[in-house]
Amino acid sequence: xxxxxxxxxxxxxxxxxxxxxxxxxxxxxxxxxxxxxxxxxxxxxxxxxxxxxxxxxxxxxxxxxxxxxxxxxxxxxxxxxxxxxxxxxxxxxxxxxxxxxxxxxxx
Amino acid sequence: xxxxxxxxxxxxxxxxxxxxxxxxxxxxxxxxxxxxxxxxxxxxxxxxxxxxxxxxxxxxxxxxxxxxxxxxxxxxxxxxxxxxxxxxxxxxxxxxxxxxxxxxxxxxxxxxxxxxxxxxxxxxxxxxxxxxxxxxxxxxxxxxxxxxxxxxxxxxxxxxxxxxxxxxxxxxxxxxxxxxxxxxxxxxxxxxxxxxxxxxxxxxxxxxxxxxxxxxxxxxxxxx
Numbered sequence: 001x002x003x004x005x006x007x008x009x010x011x012x013x014x015x016x017x018x019x020x021x022x023x024x025x026x027x028x029x030x031x032x033x034x035x036x037x038x039x040x041x042x043x044x045x046x047x048x049x050x051x052x053x054x055x056x057x058x059x060x061x062x063x064x065x066x067x068x069x070x071x072x073x074x075x076x077x078x079x080x081x082x083x084x085x086x087x088x089x090x091x092x093x094x095x096x097x098x099x100x101x102x103x104x105x106x107x
Numbered sequence: 108x109x110x111x112x113x114x115x116x117x118x119x120x121x122x123x124x125x126x127x128x129x130x131x132x133x134x135x136x137x138x139x140x141x142x143x144x145x146x147x148x149x150x151x152x153x154x155x156x157x158x159x160x161x162x163x164x165x166x167x168x169x170x171x172x173x174x175x176x177x178x179x180x181x182x183x184x185x186x187x188x189x190x191x192x193x194x195x196x197x198x199x200x201x202x203x204x205x206x207x208x209x210x211x212x213x214x215x216x217x218x219x220x221x222x223x224x225x226x227x228x229x230x231x232x233x234x235x236x237x238x239x240x241x242x243x244x245x246x247x248x249x250x251x252x253x254x255x256x257x258x259x260x261x262x263x264x265x266x267x268x269x270x271x272x273x274x275x276x277x278x279x280x281x282x283x284x285x286x287x288x289x290x291x292x293x294x295x296x297x298x299x300x301x302x303x304x305x306x307x308x309x310x311x312x313x314x315x316x317x318x319x320x321x322x323x324x325x326x327x328x329x330x331x
Contacts, residue, residue, distance in 0.1 A: 013148075057300060095266070
């Protein structure tokens with residue numbers, strides 16, 4: 001692969017990725033965000049976060065063994081621990097260990 | 108918030124970014140691309156799935172135009188993150204450009220849920236963002252240089268990012284005044300995961316969520 005091709009591609013990808021991130025700030029640089037934008041600002045993060053959970057699970061093969069069992073158990077462990085102890089690090093850590101143990105040793 | 112408290116916030120991201128970055132670096136070295144390009148990509152593009160996509164496109168010798176279009180579409184979701192950050196970043200100094208540049212899925216998630224007093228906010232946000240990018244760069248460079256020879260089995264550690272999103276969803280659910288958007292997002296996410304093609308799942312689901320949020324504003328705000 002040629003260096004110029006790699007460098008050109010990286011430059012294009014870097015600029016366009018930045019563009020996707022700066023668009024909203026350019027749009028609302030001068031005018032005050034409307035009540036509708038404020039409403040979106042307030043409620044969209046919760047929706048984004050929930051959707052990111054499913055996004056993180058998008059490559060799970062639900063129709064072949066073990067049917068995403070490790071992921072389901074991992075998510076349940078995270079929810080249960082977090083509701084009970086409210087300690088983010090603990091919930092994430094134990095859920096991840098559980099998941100790793102399941103996929104490496106059990107399933 | 109002191110350094111230690113902020114570092115603690117970023118640990119889950121570290122647990123995800125280092126191994127994922129290593130996977131990226133490893134893939135890059137398998138395409139026989141020199142390791143320092145892993146550094147440049149992670150330093151200047153800094154988008155996890157975007158960088159994996161770029162490697163896939165390299166492998167198929169895509170044109171730069173194709174690369175541009177694919178990257179833009181994949182990363183369009185970031186626009187929604189910025190939209191939720193406009194008022195927060197508004198009074199920050201020029202350094203906010205770095206915050207905007209480094210607004211990945213995970214950094215957005217941390218910034219949105221961290222509870223930093225307003226006067227320290229800019230500094231804390233910068234630290235969170237810089238730490239996260241360091242993890243990513245570190246992982247990708249290490250992966251490109253020695254991913255092949257590392258002995259320990261870290262398979263599955265990337266689940267920490269899934270768990271992070273789960274935990275932060277619960278946090279935001281508790282904080283949000285309205286709860287209906289949560290249930291709408293659950294349904295959209297579930298359908299999106301099953302029905303939408305994996306590469307487009309995120310942007311399509313986010314558009315659907317924004318659409319429902321706006322069109323049904325009145326019923327979202329009614330009841331609770």
